[in-house]
Amino acid sequence: MDPIYLDHNATTPVDTQVVDAMIPYMSQNFGNASSVHNFGRDAKVALENAREIVASHINCEPTELYFTSGGTESDNIAILGTAEKYKHKKNHLMVGATEHHAVLETAEYLHKKNGFELDVIPVDKDGFISADSINELITDKTFLTSIMLANNETGTIQNLIPLVGAVQTKRALFHTDAVQAIGKIKVDVKELGVDLLSLTAHKIYGPKGIGALFVKQGVRLEPLFYGGSHEKKRRPGTENIAGAVGLAKTLEIAQSRMEADHKLLTELSDYFILKVQSVLPDVYLNGPKENRIPQTVNLSFQGAEGESLLLGLDLKGIAVSSGSACTSGATEPSHVLQAMGIDKVISQGAIRFSMGRSTTKEQLDYVISVLPEVVNRLRELSPIYNK
Numbered sequence: 001m002d003p004i005y006l007d008h009n010a011t012t013p014v015d016t017q018v019v020d021a022m023i024p025y026m027s028q029n030f031g032n033a034s035s036v037h038n039f040g041r042d043a044k045v046a047l048e049n050a051r052e053i054v055a056s057h058i059n060c061e062p063t064e065l066y067f068t069s070g071g072t073e074s075d076n077i078a079i080l081g082t083a084e085k086y087k088h089k090k091n092h093l094m095v096g097a098t099e100h101h102a103v104l105e106t107a108e109y110l111h112k113k114n115g116f117e118l119d120v121i122p123v124d125k126d127g128f129i130s131a132d133s134i135n136e137l138i139t140d141k142t143f144l145t146s147i148m149l150a151n152n153e154t155g156t157i158q159n160l161i162p163l164v165g166a167v168q169t170k171r172a173l174f175h176t177d178a179v180q181a182i183g184k185i186k187v188d189v190k191e192l193g194v195d196l197l198s199l200t201a202h203k204i205y206g207p208k209g210i211g212a213l214f215v216k217q218g219v220r221l222e223p224l225f226y227g228g229s230h231e232k233k234r235r236p237g238t239e240n241i242a243g244a245v246g247l248a249k250t251l252e253i254a255q256s257r258m259e260a261d262h263k264l265l266t267e268l269s270d271y272f273i274l275k276v277q278s279v280l281p282d283v284y285l286n287g288p289k290e291n292r293i294p295q296t297v298n299l300s301f302q303g304a305e306g307e308s309l310l311l312g313l314d315l316k317g318i319a320v321s322s323g324s325a326c327t328s329g330a331t332e333p334s335h336v337l338q339a340m341g342i343d344k345v346i347s348q349g350a351i352r353f354s355m356g357r358s359t360t361k362e363q364l365d366y367v368i369s370v371l372p373e374v375v376n377r378l379r380e381l382s383p384i385y386n387k
């Protein structure tokens with residue numbers, strides 16, 4: 001069997017329609033959008049057209065959308081940019097305990113190196129945050145709260161609306177990292193009420209190195225870079241026209257397939273969870289059964305260590321992730337599972353299977369057929385698993 005890729009939350013192949021849309025902007029239409037001549041004007045038209053498409057996907061004005069290099073940069077601009085702007089009046093920020101490192105480490109940097117007060121908002125056993133937790137921590141000094149829309153490790157979809165309400169009542173800003181939600185579920189900034197939102201293309205069959213930050217009209221922030229008037233001086237640097245065109249095309253395709261993909265991935269993941277639990281004992285689903293991005297299946301195999309499982313599956317031609325892809329190699333159990341209160345030993349046996357458009361039932365059946373051998377070999381070697 002061909003190699004099986006079950007790591008779509010780490011990244012995805014670029015859709016060939018997206019590649020086709022991008023190629024002209026790397027060859028004949030290569031102009032710099034800041035140039036006043038014909039080449040530049042064509043590039044500018046393509047850039048603004050892409051901005052309109054991306055803006056309409058999240059229901060914001062094109063003037064509220066800034067292209068960036070991806071989720072990490074958007075998260076950094078949102079957090080550092082507002083901190084810089086508000087620091088003389090407010091010095092407290094809050095982030096969810098299960099955020100991606102792009103948010104957590106940026107907030108910790110502000111706290112440890114710049115004297116900001118930081119609170120990490122606890123989550124329940126499925127990764128959900130309550131408005132009560134926010135009310136307990138928020139103060140008149142809070143300038144920003146950052147809580148992700150969908151979690152990269154467990155797929156938990158946060159019910160943001162009451163959380164946004166709790167934060168904005170205190171006249172603080174709300175940022176959400178929607179990197180794992182965009183293109184997979186409806187993301188409407190007006191419905192959610194958020195002030196800032198990060199997105200990226202490469203998790204949904206778009207190119208790497210392009211993303212965007214939504215900044216609601218009236219929200220103030222300082223740029224991280226200086227040296228040009230691109231993106232209204234909020235993100236200077238010659239624009240990535242091909243990337244922006246690719247992001248727009250990616251979202252158009254995602255929109256047209258969203259319902260069908262969601263249905264298929266729900267069926268596949270329900271089937272997979274049930275089957276794995278029927279062929280192996282002591283397998284636990286991390287995260288909720290409902291309100292989850294269906295392509296994300298995070299399972300703990302008690303008595304088997306995640307990294308060893310990953311390598312065992314890799315030898316069988318199956319690509320998965322243990323913990324978050326960006327941190328794999330770290331020996332500590334995932335901070336997401338720890339924040340959810342999952343026992344350390346169980347967390348250490350966690351594997352993230354993230355499915356995608358190319359995933360088939362046959363592929364999953366193959367994974368299900370090899371899992372017992374890989375898991376049982378590790379369980380036999382385990383000093384703590386003796387069932």
Ligand SMILES: Cc1ncc(COP(=O)(O)O)c(C=O)c1O
Pocket residue numbers: 009010069070071072073100102148150151152177179180200201202209211326
């Ligand atoms: C939730 C989340 N936020 C941010 C990022 C970083 O996005 P990018 O790779 O576009 O910088 C990722 C990527 O793993 C992610 O899953």
